[in-house]
Amino acid sequence: MPDRAAVAFDDIHKSYGETHALQGVSLEIRVGEVFGLLGPNGAGKTTLIRILLDIIRADRGSVRLFGEALTREHLDQIGYLPEERGLYKKQKIVEVLIYFGRLHGLSRADARVRALHWLDRVGLPEVAGWKVDRLSKGMGQKVQVAGTLLFDPELCVLDEPFTGLDPLNVRLVQDLIEERRDAGLTTILSTHRMNAVEELCDRVALIHDGRLMLYGDTDAVRAEHSGAEVRVALGNDLPPVPEVTDSVLEGEGVWRLRTTPETTVAGLVSALVRAGAEVSHVEPLLASMQEVFVRVVQERQRDQSQGRESLS
Amino acid sequence: MIRRRQIFTVAEFEFLSIVRTKGYVFSTLGLPAMLLLYGLFAGWLGESLKSQIEGGAKVFGVVDRAGVVDLRQDQQGTLLDLPAEVRGAIESSGVGVEAFGPVAYFTDTVFRGFDDLDEAKAALLSEEVVAFAVVPDDFVAAGAIDVYSIDGFSLPRRTARENMAKMLQEQFLQQVPAEVRDRIRDPVSTTREWVVDAAGVVSPDDVAARILRFGVPGAFILVFLISLLTTTGYLVQGTATEKENRVVEVLLSATAPEEILAGKLVGLGAAGLLQVLVWFSMVIAAAVLAAGVAMAAGVALPVKALVVGAVFFLAAYFFYGAIMLGCASFGSSQLEVQKLAGFWTILAAVPMMFLPVIMNAPHGTVARVLSLVPFTAPLAVLGRVALDPEGMAWWDLSLSLAALTLSTWLALRFGARLFRIGLLAMGSRPKLREIWRQARLAK
Incomplete structure (x- = not known):
């Protein structure tokens, strides 16, 4: 995967009156990756996305897109599925999709062909001639996904794309995101579904109170915030060793072990072997993104409340 | 930089969206058709009574x-x-x-x-x-x-x-x-009336002709006002729909607010102009049919007023449209949007209250002042030109047009800023002070 930056935010600041929505956020999103933009409600994610889309301007800082300073011409390369979304209720679906395609530089004929193709891709070929108000919520969501992707944007921002979708359609959208990665196209995924983040995102950033709290490879972030837990498969009983502080039998010969903080995986294995264990498999356990999210946000909130107490 | 392609795309979509609605087709063709039917009915009734x-x-x-x-x-x-x-x-x-x-x-x-x-x-x-x-x-x-x-x-x-x-x-x-x-x-079977002007020149005053001469500009101003209000109505209604439907953010991700504003103004303005064209065509067709009577009564079609009217209609439409769109963008429902835009509608109709004064003295102080105030200039100038096509000096007309053009330019700039802020304002409406602050800050 090339490391060239699709998007580079540098020291972004944005305030609304007394509210500091973003306070010096800097991060890069690489070409061809699926990037998870995470954070609790009101963290500043939407503000950052709107700055990327030139809907609002940063008070300070800069945005570069594919190595160039952001201009309106770049908007043709960006697909956006906002969290608060809708369609023109009284219009025909194909007409709405054509309109969205044309706004991104497609000709009417090309936009029509692509609209029909993408309706087919999301499993709704029959709705092209329907008025929007005939669609169910889930169908509407899929049409909006089609509208976002129909011009094959170089960069796509999906804000909560799974809302209102059943598990089958969640899978469909996940497949579409993975296809984009395979095609070398960049996707920014903002979602509260942490299992989807684990499955899809190459890298993540977590924003809280307008600040960047976490940023890096998904697995590295998880590892960084993982406790000392290891899953081992043994051919015999688990012998008592001082490096293991807690153990849970998960299955036949499969143990989940909590170790002392200073114990490495290699150290644990040699201790177990020394104690007579027959070790057939060792797997360091990563914290889930859900755990990472909760831990980071709660730590931040704890720090803030302590700060307020010490001030008072 | 404003992209013309985006403006055209928005304009085309807005134009087609509105002209395909039943409401538009009815008001464009149905209203005159109803008036025609009414005329035919009145004629039939007259004939029927006559035969009785x-x-x-x-x-x-x-x-x-x-x-x-x-x-x-x-x-x-x-x-x-x-x-x-x-x-x-x-x-x-x-x-x-x-x-x-x-x-x-x-x-x-x-x-x-x-x-x-x-x-x-x-x-x-x-x-x-x-x-x-x-x-x-x-x-x-x-x-x-x-x-x-x-x-x-x-x-x-x-x-x-x-x-x-x-x-x-x-x-x-x-x-x-x-x-x-x-x-x-x-x-007294006949009254011959004479008019003595400031120079002491006496000329005949034909009452019937005078009534028609005032009637035609009056009707002209009324059609102009209705057209202006209808067209700006389409504008604010469309914006309210987009906010209600939550489409606005998708549009903003592809198109700058200024481009959306310009596209809407052009597209819906074209729909409004088409409607006006249809209405005026019908009025002119009726006028041609009655031209013999009108010309004998000393009434000329207000050609100069038509030309000036077209120019001022466009300027007025962009002026009011930009302001109304800017304000209406803060509304989150049709009702709220109508309230926000309604104030400007009243302002646009102010010259109607001064119509008797303008008719009495088309180039008097009141008429001149109204012609220089951008909110009242379109109707005031139109009334003056329709009443006395040759009486309004070119500098008078140019001054008024310059004031309106400058105001329109400012309205477009300020309206676009309000539009940018307003489109994203969901939930509670910001206070006037905050709107003003944001409008000054918006880039």
């Missing part, structure tokens, strides 16, 4: 005890003359006066004399007459008559009284010299 009047004259008996009525033969009314200037105008148009139908009195009544009450009563019972009147001996002194009918409804009392009075008047007139009769019937 001509064909259904009722016989009214008279027993003359006072000896004032000569009814040896049945008597029926005659056509009443049209005013001379109206008759002249109609005749010069080549249209026969008869086409306008009879303007007559007591043509619906035939008076028949009877010698005594019993004879009249017998005629009443045999339905030879619908009613009869007895003129008593002391009629000349007292002026009272007695009317007899079967049910009291056979002949409307007012008609009977009026027709009887006319018939008696005609009878009395036979006793005075012929040359005096017309003056008694109609003491």
Whole structure:
């Protein structure tokens, strides 16, 4: 995967009156990756996305897109599925999709062909001639996904794309995101579904109170915030060793072990072997993104409340 | 930098979206069609009444005890003359006066004399007459008559009284010299009016022509105002729909607010202009049909007003449209948007209140001041030019247009800033102070 930056935010600041929505956020999103933009409600994610889309301007800082300073011409390369979304209720679906395609530089004929193709891709070929108000919520969501992707944007921002979708359609959208990665196209995924983040995102950033709290490879972030837990498969009983502080039998010969903080995986294995264990498999356990999210946000909130107490 | 491609795309979508709605088609074609139907109905009704009047004259008996009525033969009314200037105008148009139908009195009544009450009563019972009147001996002194009918409804009392009075008047007139009769019937049949201008030059003042001359600009201003309000109405309605439907953020991700604003103004303005064009075409078609009468009455089609009107319509539309869109973008529902835009609608109609003043003095101080204020300039200038096409000096017109153009430019800039802020304002509406602050900060 090339490391060239699709998007580079540098020291972004944005305030609304007394509210500091973003306070010096800097991060890069690489070409061809699926990037998870995470954070609790009101963290500043939407503000950052709107700055990327030139809907609002940063008070300070800069945005570069594919190595160039952001201009309106770049908007043709960006697909956006906002969290608060809708369609023109009284219009025909194909007409709405054509309109969205044309706004991104497609000709009417090309936009029509692509609209029909993408309706087919999301499993709704029959709705092209329907008025929007005939669609169910889930169908509407899929049409909006089609509208976002129909011009094959170089960069796509999906804000909560799974809302209102059943598990089958969640899978469909996940497949579409993975296809984009395979095609070398960049996707920014903002979602509260942490299992989807684990499955899809190459890298993540977590924003809280307008600040960047976490940023890096998904697995590295998880590892960084993982406790000392290891899953081992043994051919015999688990012998008592001082490096293991807690153990849970998960299955036949499969143990989940909590170790002392200073114990490495290699150290644990040699201790177990020394104690007579027959070790057939060792797997360091990563914290889930859900755990990472909760831990980071709660730590931040704890720090803030302590700060307020010490001030008072 | 504003991208023309985006403006065109938005404009095309907005134009097609609105012209395909039933409401638009109805108001564009249906409204004039309804007016046409109304005209046809009124014409049919007139014809129908006319035929009833001509064909259904009722016989009214008279027993003359006072000896004032000569009814040896049945008597029926005659056509009443049209005013001379109206008759002249109609005749010069080549249209026969008869086409306008009879303007007559007591043509619906035939008076028949009877010698005594019993004879009249017998005629009443045999339905030879619908009613009869007895003129008593002391009629000349007292002026009272007695009317007899079967049910009291056979002949409307007012008609009977009026027709009887006319018939008696005609009878009395036979006793005075012929040359005096017309003056008694109609003491002042024609009024020749003259106008003396500031230089002392006397010229004829034709009342009918004056009414038409004021009527045409009046109607012109009204159509202009309705068109302006309808078109700006489409604008704010469309924006409210997008906010309600939550489409706005998708649009903003592809298109700058200024481009959306410009696209909407162009697209919906084109829809509005198309509507105006249809309406004016119908008005002009009607005017061409009536051109003979109008020209004879000294009315010219306000060609200069049409040209100036088109220019000022565009300027006014962009001026009001930008402001109204900017304000309306803060509303989150149709109702709220209408409230926010409604204030400007009232401002646009202000010159209508000053119309009598403008008509009296098209180039007076009030008219001039209204022409320089951007909110009132379009209608004020239009009224002045329609009333007195040659009287408005070029510098006067240019000054007004310059003020309006400058204001329109400012309105577009400020409106676009408000639009950018307003489109993203969901939930509670920001306070005026905050809006002002944001508008100044917005880039």
